Amino acid sequence: MEKAIEIIANQNIPEIVVHSQAYIKALYENLGFIPEGEIFIEADIPHVKMKKKLSDKYQDI
Numbered sequence: 001m002e003k004a005i006e007i008i009a010n011q012n013i014p015e016i017v018v019h020s021q022a023y024i025k026a027l028y029e030n031l032g033f034i035p036e037g038e039i040f041i042e043a044d045i046p047h048v049k050m051k052k053k054l055s056d057k058y059q060d061i
Contacts, residue, residue, distance in 0.1 A: 001031060009054045016054065022046035 008016055020028045022039050025048055029035070033050040040047055 001027075005031065005052070005054075014054055016052045018050050019047045020050050022048055025050070028052075 005016065016033070018028060018033065019042055020033070020035075023046075025035060028050050031052065033052045036049045036051055038048075040049075
């Protein structure tokens with residue numbers, strides 16, 4: 001996941017949005033993602049929308 005974030009950041013994309021399965025929300029929080037909104041069901045599994053803002057240069061990981 002860290003490598004994916006690095007690749008995305010190097011493409012000058014300002015933000016990453018994921019639909020995290022609720023049970024691994026902490027993994028994304030440890031990577032700098034912030035939960036947004038309520039838990040919702042996707043494919044019969046609880047999810048939460050999460051966002052990570054990226055700087056101009058990749059420095060977070």
